[in-house]
Amino acid sequence: MKENKLIKKTFSLQKDLTDCGVGCLQSLVQYYGGNISLETLREKSGTAKTGTTLLGLHQCANSIGFEAEGCEADVDALIEHGEPVILHTIIDQKFEHYVICYCYNLSENHQFLIGDPAKGLEYWTREYLEEVWQSKTCLTLKPNDQFQKKEQTETEKKKWLKNLIKEDQEAIYTIIFLGLIFSLLGMSMSIFSQKLIDDILPKKKTSVLLLSISFLGFLLFAKVIIQALRELYIIKQSKSFNERINKNFYSSLLHLPKMFFDSRKVGDFVARLNDTQRIQTVIKQLITNTAVDVLGILISAGFLFFYSWKLAMVCIIISPVIFYIIFSFNKKIIDAQRNVMQSYSINEANYIDSIRGIEVIKGFSKQDMFIKRNETIFGLFQARIFELGKLNLTIALYSGMVLVSFLLIILGFSSYNVLNGEIKTGELMAIIGISSSLLSSITNLALVTIPIQEAKVAFDRMFEYSSLEKEKTEGLEITEIKSIDIANIDFRFNGRSRLLNQISFSLQKGNITCLLGESGSGKTTLTEILQKNYLPENGEIIINKNTRLKDVSITNWRSLTGIVPQNIQMFNGSILENIILEEQIDQQKLQKLISLGFDQFINSLPQALLTLVGEEGINLSGGQKQLLGWMRALYHDPQFLILDEPTSSLDKENREFIYELIQKLKSEKVIFIISHYLEDLKEISDEILTIKKTQITNYLVS
Numbered sequence: 001m002k003e004n005k006l007i008k009k010t011f012s013l014q015k016d017l018t019d020c021g022v023g024c025l026q027s028l029v030q031y032y033g034g035n036i037s038l039e040t041l042r043e044k045s046g047t048a049k050t051g052t053t054l055l056g057l058h059q060c061a062n063s064i065g066f067e068a069e070g071c072e073a074d075v076d077a078l079i080e081h082g083e084p085v086i087l088h089t090i091i092d093q094k095f096e097h098y099v100i101c102y103c104y105n106l107s108e109n110h111q112f113l114i115g116d117p118a119k120g121l122e123y124w125t126r127e128y129l130e131e132v133w134q135s136k137t138c139l140t141l142k143p144n145d146q147f148q149k150k151e152q153t154e155t156e157k158k159k160w161l162k163n164l165i166k167e168d169q170e171a172i173y174t175i176i177f178l179g180l181i182f183s184l185l186g187m188s189m190s191i192f193s194q195k196l197i198d199d200i201l202p203k204k205k206t207s208v209l210l211l212s213i214s215f216l217g218f219l220l221f222a223k224v225i226i227q228a229l230r231e232l233y234i235i236k237q238s239k240s241f242n243e244r245i246n247k248n249f250y251s252s253l254l255h256l257p258k259m260f261f262d263s264r265k266v267g268d269f270v271a272r273l274n275d276t277q278r279i280q281t282v283i284k285q286l287i288t289n290t291a292v293d294v295l296g297i298l299i300s301a302g303f304l305f306f307y308s309w310k311l312a313m314v315c316i317i318i319s320p321v322i323f324y325i326i327f328s329f330n331k332k333i334i335d336a337q338r339n340v341m342q343s344y345s346i347n348e349a350n351y352i353d354s355i356r357g358i359e360v361i362k363g364f365s366k367q368d369m370f371i372k373r374n375e376t377i378f379g380l381f382q383a384r385i386f387e388l389g390k391l392n393l394t395i396a397l398y399s400g401m402v403l404v405s406f407l408l409i410i411l412g413f414s415s416y417n418v419l420n421g422e423i424k425t426g427e428l429m430a431i432i433g434i435s436s437s438l439l440s441s442i443t444n445l446a447l448v449t450i451p452i453q454e455a456k457v458a459f460d461r462m463f464e465y466s467s468l469e470k471e472k473t474e475g476l477e478i479t480e481i482k483s484i485d486i487a488n489i490d491f492r493f494n495g496r497s498r499l500l501n502q503i504s505f506s507l508q509k510g511n512i513t514c515l516l517g518e519s520g521s522g523k524t525t526l527t528e529i530l531q532k533n534y535l536p537e538n539g540e541i542i543i544n545k546n547t548r549l550k551d552v553s554i555t556n557w558r559s560l561t562g563i564v565p566q567n568i569q570m571f572n573g574s575i576l577e578n579i580i581l582e583e584q585i586d587q588q589k590l591q592k593l594i595s596l597g598f599d600q601f602i603n604s605l606p607q608a609l610l611t612l613v614g615e616e617g618i619n620l621s622g623g624q625k626q627l628l629g630w631m632r633a634l635y636h637d638p639q640f641l642i643l644d645e646p647t648s649s650l651d652k653e654n655r656e657f658i659y660e661l662i663q664k665l666k667s668e669k670v671i672f673i674i675s676h677y678l679e680d681l682k683e684i685s686d687e688i689l690t691i692k693k694t695q696i697t698n699y700l701v702s
Contacts (some may be wrong), residue, residue, distance in 0.1 A: 019099045021045065021052045023117030024086045025060060031084060032143045035150040036064055037464055043260075045497030052176050054088055056121050056495020057139055059096075065147030069140050075130055078112070078138075080105040085141040089132040096605060101138075103128075157463050164245055165283065171237040178230040179292040185297050186224040199426070223581045230636060238280055245276045252466040258533035260468065264351075266352045271345035272465060276456035282455035290448050300438035307431050309424060311410060315435060318406050319442045325398050326446040330453065336388040341461065343381040350377045356616070392450065399443050412437045475553035481560055481639040481670055482509045482544050484530070489539035491525060499525055501694035503539070509639075512662065514673045514681050517691035523674040526691075527642050530672070532557055537580040562638030566645040568629035570617030575602075576609040579631045597657055598663070601627045622649035630658065641665065643673040659684055 022041040029036045045052045045060035052060075054070065078085060078101055085101045085163035100115035110125040165172070201206070253269065304312035354361065354370055362368055373375070404530045412432050417423045423431070483508040491500040499522045507513050528534040530541070532554050541549035549557070571578055574584070579593075594602060605611040617625050626649040633641065643662075647655040662671060662684055675681055683687070690697045 018676065020117040021057050023058055024098045024100050024115065024301045027115050027117065028084055028141055029064070033149045034147060035153050037697040040464060041096070042563045044494060048494055053270065053495045054137065054139060059084065059494050061141050066141040067144050071138050071140055072136050073138055074136060075126055077205060081140070084141070086141070087133050088135050088137045090134055090443050100503045106527055155563060156467060160463060160466065161459065164248065165241065165242065168237050168241055169532050171233050175230055175233050175237065178226050178233070180295050182223060182226050182230065183292055185219050186225065190294045190367055211589045232283060232399060238284055241280050241283065242276060245279065246273065249276060249462055249466055255470040258469055258473050258528070261327050261535055266348060266349060268345040270348045272340065272461055275341070275462055278458040279455050290445065293444045296437060297445070300434050300441065303434050304431065304438065308414070308417065311414060311431060311435065312471055314410065314413065314686060315438055322399055322443055323446045325402060326395055326449065329395050330449065332391055334453045336391055336458065339384045340388050343384045347377055350374060356447065393446070397445065403439050403443055406439055407436060415658045426486065442600060471554055473554050475552055475556065476547060476551050478543060483507065484640065484670060485542040485545070487540045487542065489529065489541070490537040491529060491534065492537060496692055503696050505689055505696055507672055510667055511686040512666055512676060512684055513672045513687045513689065514685040515689045516675055516678065518676065522694065523689045523691060524644060527563065527644060527674060530642060531561060531563065560638055561640045562633035562643065563642040564629045564644065564646050566648055568617070568625040570613045570620070570625065574609065574611065575605060575613060577643060578613055578628060579635050581632065589637065590633055593631055596661060598627065598631055598635065623651060623654060627654065638669065639672045641672070644670065645675055655680070
């Protein structure tokens with residue numbers, strides 16, 4: 001395929017398109033044998049509500065194991081290339097769209113096989129392709145060694161689940177064994193009924209009757225005790241598993257890069273944490289009810305063969321019918337369950353957003369608007385639950401009707417055999433009881449696929465997060481920060497235009513550097529890069545003139561770095577707990593911190609350091625939160641101090657205190673301040689930088 005400078009051209013193509021872009025990418029992932037969720041592709045491509053860009057698709061494709069290249073081509077080049085290509089088209093001369101050109105098919109009247117996310121596969125003539133493909137831009141993709149096949153993903157999923165439940169193996173085997181004993185004891189009543197009707201009562205064996213009742217009582221009491229013991233093991237296993245899977249998922253979540261959290265809603269995380277319960281519910285069902293059903297089928301079939309091999313064969317023949325009826329709904333059930341879970345995430349996010357924004361809602365008297373929004377979101381959630389419920393009801397109805405029909409057939413067949421003298425009346429009663437148990441177990445076994453599919457969807461949602469690449473904490477260890485040199489840093493969010501372009505400046509110990517810029521100019525993004533929360537696209541950050549920041553351990557670097565953000569996050573606890581963020585208090589560090597001048601702030605609080613901040617710091621004012629943020633940053637004695645609008649919420653007296661504090665700290669720390677405007681910062685800054693239109697202007701304070 002002929003190439004030119006399209007990649008540069010693509011990087012400047014920032015008009016958003018619809019979700020068809022990631023749809024094409026997902027189709028190609030599946031075409032090459034992979035399995036990546038649409039949500040992951042949206043996140044990696046920077047897809048917003050309005051869609052993604054060709055640049056976003058290029059970045060996403062490279063990150064998931066493709067060698068992607070933006071190209072300019074013509075129709076002849078497509079034919080010569082012969083491999084799938086994503087095309088940027090314009091439909092009806094106004095709608096921008098992405099499609100996949102799979103191949104040129106000679107057998108179909110020389111037409112192109114096109115994959116359209118909105119329509120599926122279809123054939124286009126050369127004339128129509130040239131009409132809609134006016135831009136002549138496309139994206140070629142070829143899997144490389146990093147491309148993960150579906151089989152590999154499934155293997156990793158099984159390994160992850162196996163590691164989760166390996167500690168439960170002893171409990172699971174015990175539960176299944178007790179279930180076997182429970183099933184055998186469950187047959188005792190049917191056998192006793194048969195002997196009672198056919199042998200004991202007709203022959204008036206009083207002594208045998210008393211002995212049989214005593215033995216039956218022993219078995220029934222044993223059954224109750226075994227059931228209680230089994231339930232105890234189930235409860236213990238559930239507790240252990242829930243704690244373990246929650247810890248595993250929560251730990252994986254907290255070790256993901258910060259950028260991952262910046263693009264997601266809290267409600268989605270909450271919903272996925274709750275998915276752990278769905279998985280445990282199914283595991284519990286598999287090792288209890290399902291295991292018992294399997295054992296029940298084997299035992300019941302054995303007894304039926306003993307009483308009447310003909311009836312046993314009838315049950316075996318009709319069992320697949322029940323499975324077929326239930327399995328025919330499989331795909332609909334999976335889709336419905338996935339829709340319910342997605343709606344649940346959206347609903348959770350809406351609740352959290354509403355509660356967090358209650359001040360704004362009340363301040364603008366927008367309760368009615370948010371009530372209507374909640375009705376819409378919750379209504380969609382309930383509608384999807386309703387659809388899933390209808391599917392489950394339909395399955396239960398069909399399988400129940402089939403089950404009743406089969407029982408009537410068995411009743412009629414066995415009754416006919418009684419009239420013909422082939423079986424006795426007691427045997428008829430035993431057969432009916434055993435057949436009912438057998439068919440009920442078969443139905444339960446078929447229906448278990450529904451919760452299994454639900455758990456699979458939940459598991460896939462959890463694994464999607466747990467399998468993401470964690471922050472790499474290993475690296476070099478440094479003990480001191482004397483200088484930080486930022487050299488030619490570029491940064492952009494996926495699918496978006498460059499936010500930072502060739503940024504270069506230096507930070508020195510003993511100097512106070514201030515960065516000014518408008519909102520959205522990239523100031524806060526730059527601080528995220530300096531904290532190793534975001535990775536630059538190009539360029540280097542050099543520490544102490546000899547060490548690259550990307551080579552330094554994240555844990556080590558963050559232990560030397562402190563930030564006072566504009567918005568201070570509070571945790572529900574005391575002032576002291578919010579400052580130290582540790583289990584043990586270092587009294588020496590705490591006293592050193594207070595001696596910097598924070599004693600007046602602490603003494604002004606109702607219970608000093610033990611004052612409760614309340615949820616999200618509701619008991620504190622904005623200025624108090626900011627002072628607490630200062631104390632939190634300084635308690636850990638950082639060598640590099642990043643200050644984001646460090647006095648925005650403070651009154652004049654406290655602003656002056658903070659400016660004096662900055663001057664005190666100047667000689668022992670690298671200090672970097674970002675702000676919208678100079679205010680009094682001009683008096684304390686040694687150097688002022690201005691960021692505008694992706695670049696920095698540097699000048700010394702006169």
